[in-house]
Amino acid sequence: MNLKVTVASVFEESELDAASSVSLLTENDWQKTGAKRLSDVLESVPSVASYPTWGGAEAIAIRGFTTELSVRGIANTLNGVPLNSYTYATSLYDKPIINLDHLSRIEMVRGPGSTLYGSDAFHGVIARQLKDSNKDETQIRSKVGSDGYTKASLFVAQTFEDSILNAGLAFARQSDQNLNYRYTDPDDGLLYNSERHYAYRDQSGFIKLSAGKVDTGRVEFFSYYANYLASGFPSTGTQFFTRIDDNFDVQSTSLTEDREHSGQDSSFWLASLSYDYQLSDSIELGTQIYHWQSKQEWSFDNARYPISLVYAPNDIPITSFDCKDGTNTTNNPLYCPHTLYQSTNEQRSGAKLQLKGKSPEASTQWVLGAGYDRFIVNGSNYSRIDLNGSTLVDQDNPYKNSKRHIRYALFQAKTGLFNDKLHAVYGLRADDYSDVGSHLSPRAGLIVKVNENYSSKLLYGHAFRAPTAIERFGSVQAIEANESIKPEEIDTIEWVNHFLANDYSTELTLFSSRWKEGIVLVPTTGSSQKYFNTGRNESYGVELSGRKQFKRFELVGSSSYVRSENKELNSDYLAFPQWIFTLQGNYLLADSNIELSIKQRAMLNYSEGDYITSTNPTTLEVTQIAPEDADDYFRTDLSLLKHFDSKSGEGERAMYINVNNIFDQKNTVASLYNVENGLADSGLSVDIGLSWSW
Template sequence: MRIARVLFIIFLFITSFPLSAIGKDVSEEMLLFFEEKELIIETPARHKQKAKESPSSISVITEDNIKKLPARNLAEILETVVGYDVTYNGNVRRSNIAARGLLDTSLTKRVLFLVDGRPANRVGDGIFDIGFETPVNNIERIEIIRGPGSALYGANAFSGVVNIITKPPKEKGSGDIAATYGTGEAKGYDINFNRPIGNIGLYLTASGLHFDNEGIWNENEQVNRESIGLKAVYKDLTLSFGYNDNDKGLPQKGRYAYKDFVSENLAWFLYGDYKFEPAKNLNLDFNLYLNTSDNKLLYSDKVQSAVNQDQLRDERRIGGEVLANYEISDKFTILSGIAARHERFEYNLDLGADERHSTSKAIFLQIEGKIEKGIVTIGTRYDVHSIYGGHTSPRLSFLYNPMDDARLRFAYGNAYRPPEFLEMYGYRGSTRIGNEDLTPEKVNSYEAGIGYTFSKYMDADITMFYNDIEDIIVFNSGTSKYQNSSGTGSTRGIEVELKSRPVKSIHLFANYTFQETHNDYTEDRFAYAPKHKFNLGLTGEYGSSVLTLTAGYKGSRKDTFGNDLEDYMVINGKYIYSIKKNIDLSIIARNIFDKRYVVEGHDPQYTTGINARAYIYEGVSVWLGLRYQF
């Protein structure tokens, strides 16, 4: 692999553009990377607005960004976002995400993931897979809220919201086919096909991936995924269907440390959305969705026990919303809505029942007023749940523009993360028993930010935040086998973003996150919360070539065992060469300089064997891609 790395770097220098000639043949798409604030978005306020008018701290990743970033999956895209941090629990196939230091042991539960506005976190454990399990070939853009979002979205919008917006059908037929081959026996394909039939627009997508790394702890690191999706649009009606068949190995510690321990997951969804305008300045939006997931965690027969049993999960969620957006005048807008959903979770290791059900209902209201040089947003949402009762989530924000190029933002929000079915009813023999009396985690969040656009070539933002967390769901294996809602803690920090276009064909970005966290329960930092994190990126285009280089630094942090993990920096790159107007060759190199770093320390209960080893993340990885557009 050292030879491959050297050849890749030489290849970049030989074929990349001459800096003295920069400024020619610039694609207009690249400008989107640095005109983010002019983009029209919907996630922060649930109606269309310019990104610069958002009541929340946001980041937007466009289709063009995704194409040029040296990222193979959603996790590697999101780790470049300021305030967000991705960690790998056990292996590259299990990626977890935190917003503003709030990961600890919650995996992805404290960030709400939406796909075209549809809630996508799983029913049983609240997780959304951001690794190779989720295809990224049909993403149009990703709208990301940094901070609480429960005032509009309810459960799980605790520290952030990520809305993945997929590509819509186009008026003219088109499509593309792509193939991938790389390190870890990676073989993949992507197919996107757009075809209008009469007044109906159709967009079909299919993708597959086989991945089988050598493994750090054992050889059980394979991924096999097949996905298909269909989106149909007729006037104001959109219907979507998705299917994902994902099998993967789980080479982790403790009960997972077996070569033949695998996860098999089959999931599909249906989604419908209808928008119309019954009266002037009044827009209504109706949506319905059905999410299903059948998940199996399978052990070898020789290790079956009360603790190590096959886990069979069958989960369903059906829900819907009605939203009304009324523009009273050019200065005042009222958004109101109702939501309801029913969830069913069947688990063979449930504590005393074959299946569990829950229902929830919600009502929300938001008032947005434009004053001279500013926008005030006030909103609240009330959710009532059949198991853990009601919760009110208010928010208030003030955006002020003292000058055309300057902006100030102040915001407060309250959000919650509910206990999941596994936390309330899961059973692990004599080691862990669910607690039906758990209550939702709660956070009061405060932030203040300032931004300035120096020119059309440079933009900067600085945001300060503070989060006060209550009723954290904790588990102490040394004193109790029950989880309880007794934890408290706080996080505070500063986020800095800078984007620059010194000349038309070179784009630079840099972001830095400083955060201090404190878990009152452990009297230490929250796990996996580095004090310092920064990203640097450069994208340049000349003629038929595009080159992107990124550097990511992560400071020292604790893992869940209390180990101190050292800081590290990783350099990544992507090169795209247009062989013809409709044929692109790409090379992605992750961890170019083969930096080895620990993502999870050893379990202190063990002094020998697999559980006494730290998990060291994979070294250099090179993936080749070929895409044909028609």
């Protein structure tokens, strides 16, 4: 079980020696469970939760800090290329799916990673690696599901003397799932039912060409393309309408009623060229240049917006306002029934150089790096189109044409002491931003190698997240500008105890994080909001994960207890479960080549949403509305994987059956935009798939 990871130090090292809380997930892991998306894979990682959000994106939250902005500040990379955008500081909005059939492994760091990855890695790092075969190979996979899910993929590897070509194509489609939800009608205050589709289609492909060897010079080029279309996902909920409830006669702020839907149309491509060369026995040079382009458009179905509102401060009706249309300029904060579109066209380019080496005489491995990143928002539009197709609003967002340049340098090292029984870890990264100044991100730690199978690590990390384009400049009508907003900063201390042997691995982690100047979006006047720094936030908890291999049976599990709090407002982050458990058993049936997997997922003590916070623009008084508690979450999945022997003895022939939510539990997931009653999780479904390689 001595698997190697690179995400924590750029050196290939065992999980026992890695100076971070690292989880390694391989293609074999997610094939056993029938995972469809990143969130399914990350269920085996402690202190991690995911939430459906706009346009089919998934907001990932780590160690308790859960708001609608939790998705920002997690570094996402693909073969070393950073994917996060300037507009939103994430890749999970505009690139919600990187098909799992393209990937060989995912490494995840829980906790700050800014010393290596900069501002992107505020809460953690998700590093994906494309498939890479060093022999001629062809693989075809397909899957169909009772819930309307279909997937097909092709992977090809071809060798040419000292060059290797790897390429893949994938298609995934989820048809309407018709997930039920309930809402309170704003007019009569009665409860009604409706459905969300949770439908999407994803098409993607990659090509990767590698030539040479590191000792004589290795060149690698890869390109990736994806197109994504989604409809019927959760929309704006009640998050932005607190001030309307204070001043107008409405029975609820579920203003979208039975059309609480959002969609997305996005495309993305990237190209990267890297070169690695062994300068000497102990020093290796690595360089990479990259460029990517992303186009995204969200759509929000506001067809049920009211055509008039009664102004009633203190519940005393005074007058009625008609909804705004193309000519109405009343102070009613709402537009007539319409569809809202918000689009962004953005690019990111960069170059980085790294020297990494080992100094045996000093028992030290080190990395020295420098780089440059450039972001450009080429376009961003905000429009409202009424039900007759007439334009109510059509304007460019104020962050259109905004740019950001980052220059950085970093150093990180690990030195062995006392015959390598103790290792000191230390590093520093300096970032110079063109728009928000400069910042230093240090890290330090001690790793005690108690014996060959046990290490104890005391680690400190500091990270920051620079405000995004939309946080600084706002958007048309909906979000006010705040160019003085400050970067977020977080300091984390971890005590990690790792046990590793041939047939088992266990990791116990205690952590404490202090986050200051946290950025939140707060309603101000009417339907307008503004990004503010909130002051102090804290999180602490315990994480346990492990894997035990018996002769034919494997047991894999993780659990966590997390408490997180906004100290400024004295309120907990209620959408994140205090307790999360995942336990999976894999059993190989004798003489049948059938592997049975059963997974149990449980989340306890969380709410249907988060606090809704509003600020009175006159008195600056802050008020909070607490969400309702959610029922505890329990889900059991079952998978069968049948291997067939090929006639040639090479390649793979397999059939698998995945039964998701086998007991059809009616689970609720928290809504980060405070959709009334939370979000319904998927019910019972059955998938059947084939995998064939030669």
